[in-house]
Amino acid sequence: MQNNETLNVIFIGDIVGKSGRQSVKVLLPRLIEQHKIEFVIANGENAAGGFGITENVAQELFSYGIDLITTGNHIWDKKEAIPYIAKESRILRPLNYPSGVPGTGSIVIPTRKKNLIGILNVCGRVFMNLLECPFRTTKEEIKKIKEQTNIIFIDFHAEATSEKMAFAHYFDGHVSAIIGTHTHVQTADEKILPKGTAYITDVGMTGPEDSVIGFKKDEVIEKFLDQMPKKFDVPSISSILSAVVVEVDSFSGLAKNIKRISLR
Known part of the structure; x- marks a missing residue:
């Protein structure tokens, strides 16, 4: 049932480690109230210590007001989480993994005001793992979701700007919003595309600001200098929250506005 003229959805960029989770805890309630948010999506593939997600971390994020968690290429980094991902429909893994892989890549779910929203999680292939074609896989899934709702958000987890833009x-015009994730660097190109889809190349990161994409600077620099294997740690310092708020027409499913957010 679609019963509102417009609805506002917030998408929070890649949450990295404990400091990122704390930023969500502190800042999300204010954002929900300020922007009259009806549904909260967040990418959480780095939420557990910077790599992967666990059941406890997911439950923590849900308790802060996040309605659905998307992921990406780090979805399987915490092996103990695989049984949980297989049964928890509010955590999406990339849609274009081969058939038979645990979990699901899309969902249709009611918002707080009972509008139905479809969410897809898709991985790119340029400089990434070679999964099934994101274009063809997504096209078929959109057809199925359109039978229930026109409000559709896609987390396109990809490295290459060209692939994100082409996608x-x-x-x-077929979906409400395509939100780029993965690089942890927020881009300044948020826009409504000609046929009505909201877009940003990368929504950015929610995690330690004085870092290299969420990890301790010295450790990452050392890796670049000597090329030796290293375990990167997430620093316990003040964080940034990166997000976009998208206003959507609840009947057509097309976007009316997209606002980029960066809070410290």
Whole structure:
């Protein structure tokens, strides 16, 4: 049932470690109230110590007001979480993994005001693992979701700007929003595409600001200098919260506005 003229959805960029989770805890309630948010999506593939997610971490994030967690190429980093991911429909793994892989890549779920929203999680292939074609896989899934709702958000977890842009233009007018994730660096190109789809190349990171994409600077620099294997740690310092708020027409499913957010 679609009963509102417009609805506001917030998408929170890649949550990294404990400091990122704390930023969500502190800042999300204010954002929900300020922007009259009806549904909260967050990428959580780095939420557990910077790599992967666990059941306890997911439950923590849900308790802060997040309605659905998307992921990406780090989805399987915590092996103990695989049985949980297999049964928890509010955590999405990339849709374009081969059939038979645990979990699900899409969902249709009611918002706080009972509008139905479809969410897809898809991985790119340029400089990434070679999964099934994100374009063809997504096209088929959109057809199924359209039978229930026109409000559709896609987390496109990809490295290459060109792939993200091509993907967005291919699906312009068919979905509400395509939100880029993975690089942890927020881009300044948020826009409504010509046919009505909201887009940003990368929504950015929610995690330690004085870091290298969420990890201790010295450890990452050392890796670049000597090329030796290293375990990166997430520093316990003040964090940034990166997000976008998208206003959507609840009947057509097309976007009316997209606002980029960066809070410290």
